[in-house]
Amino acid sequence: MADPVTTDPLETGTRQAAAFQRLDTELLVAAATALADQATSSVNVTIPSDRRGLSEFGPALHAMAKTVRPDVEFRVLFPSRAFDGEVLRRLTTERANVAVRIAESPLQGVVMADFRSALLWSPIALKGGSVALFDKSAEIGALGSLFLGAWGSAIPLTEFLKRRELVRHEDQRQVLGHLRDGHTDRVAAQKMGISYRTYRRRVAEILEGLGAESRFQAGVRASELGLLSPLEDAQ
Amino acid sequence: MTALPLSTAAPVPIGSPPRPSAAPLSRDPGPAEDARAIVREAGQHVSIILALPQGTQREVLRSLLPALLDQVKPDVRVRILCTRHTYDRRLPHTNGGDGGGAEVRLARLDPIEAVMADGRTALANLRAETGSQIFTTQEVLPVQALHTLFNSIWKRSVPLSARPDFGDRRRTRLVAEILGMLRVGATDEVAARALSISVRTYRRHVADIMERLDARSRFEAGLLAAELDMLPPPAERD
Numbered sequence: 001m002a003d004p005v006t007t008d009p010l011e012t013g014t015r016q017a018a019a020f021q022r023l024d025t026e027l028l029v030a031a032a033t034a035l036a037d038q039a040t041s042s043v044n045v046t047i048p049s050d051r052r053g054l055s056e057f058g059p060a061l062h063a064m065a066k067t068v069r070p071d072v073e074f075r076v077l078f079p080s081r082a083f084d085g086e087v088l089r090r091l092t093t094e095r096a097n098v099a100v101r102i103a104e105s106p107l108q109g110v111v112m113a114d115f116r117s118a119l120l121w122s123p124i125a126l127k128g129g130s131v132a133l134f135d136k137s138a139e140i141g142a143l144g145s146l147f148l149g150a151w152g153s154a155i156p157l158t159e160f161l162k163r164r165e166l167v168r169h170e171d172q173r174q175v176l177g178h179l180r181d182g183h184t185d186r187v188a189a190q191k192m193g194i195s196y197r198t199y200r201r202r203v204a205e206i207l208e209g210l211g212a213e214s215r216f217q218a219g220v221r222a223s224e225l226g227l228l229s230p231l232e233d234a235q
Numbered sequence: 236m237t238a239l240p241l242s243t244a245a246p247v248p249i250g251s252p253p254r255p256s257a258a259p260l261s262r263d264p265g266p267a268e269d270a271r272a273i274v275r276e277a278g279q280h281v282s283i284i285l286a287l288p289q290g291t292q293r294e295v296l297r298s299l300l301p302a303l304l305d306q307v308k309p310d311v312r313v314r315i316l317c318t319r320h321t322y323d324r325r326l327p328h329t330n331g332g333d334g335g336g337a338e339v340r341l342a343r344l345d346p347i348e349a350v351m352a353d354g355r356t357a358l359a360n361l362r363a364e365t366g367s368q369i370f371t372t373q374e375v376l377p378v379q380a381l382h383t384l385f386n387s388i389w390k391r392s393v394p395l396s397a398r399p400d401f402g403d404r405r406r407t408r409l410v411a412e413i414l415g416m417l418r419v420g421a422t423d424e425v426a427a428r429a430l431s432i433s434v435r436t437y438r439r440h441v442a443d444i445m446e447r448l449d450a451r452s453r454f455e456a457g458l459l460a461a462e463l464d465m466l467p468p469p470a471e472r473d
Contacts, residue, residue: 215454
């Protein structure tokens, strides 16, 4: 059978692990598809954070996108560190209405159908049995409740892409830093080794990109987009 | 390759069968005792969610909180997520194990109460149509999923201690009005006229707000005011 899964090069001497991976992924795809097929109102998914997680969970995600009925809400919460433009592009071609949001902290693989049944998956949590299916209403209720909380505070994909665009270049990040740190435009320009006029133009571009008319507004938008998080924990 | 038992569309149980979910942590099966045991046995961190509406007889953890926090070992980090409705001014001053007090953040949450320790055990209490549903679990996958979702909400919520207090109500209202002006991008001249104060006075107020927010620029003031959820909702345009 063709290997449908692993794109990550496996370390040498892990053939057994490779077999495990394939087995897990196949089961994962089948179970996720069955779950997605049952849903009548919503399918809610969180993507596991690590690279291996996405390479194994990805096939299940694509299979679900094709299975979930068109009138069923399909929400996918991506951790930012697993962000993958290619996966998302594929996802949106497979299905017209898919809501994607980006969370800033690591997540585990979860699929919930109608908040009534769930599939939980982790590449590291358990050996050999890292998928579990649930239909215990209390546990799924708790998961659903926290999922909605995390969903509500996550960044919609379009905003996330905008923010990536805004901080793509090092000098854009530097300008944002100078704006925050309260350096005068002259001092900031000097520090960046560019002319005052060029610096002012960069600031104007950033304000325009943020849709802001003042620097205070730009700060508000930067916060909404999660560009600079002054209150982030050390964790 | 092994044939897989997947001929039907029904979900198949995969991997090790889930352990019984209500695995009692102590001989006393009561949720209060479960919660105490969870907190007592925590070695690194305790995460608590308080989001059941006040006055419901179903809430368990909030009334239990002082007793719970007394059980926390030293050096264990305690984080509490609550909503506007469940926030209690005494919360930040409760014992947080490391002597620094529990960290408290405000978030929008569905009605639920939960306590988790070290990403290993969890107790959740939620409102259901058929009355309250309380469970305690040590199953790895659901506990870790709950834990990562907690972290995700935590990261995007507001630390209460960081929000400055502007004292009396009149001043608080003025600050809110000024923040509203800043929010819509009004120039200082326009804002001052709208508030019937001189531009100089307006600028003094803005400088004072910045100082209290510990902001180095108006940009950072906007950043912080937004992070701290201090801004009025965006005004309607057009």
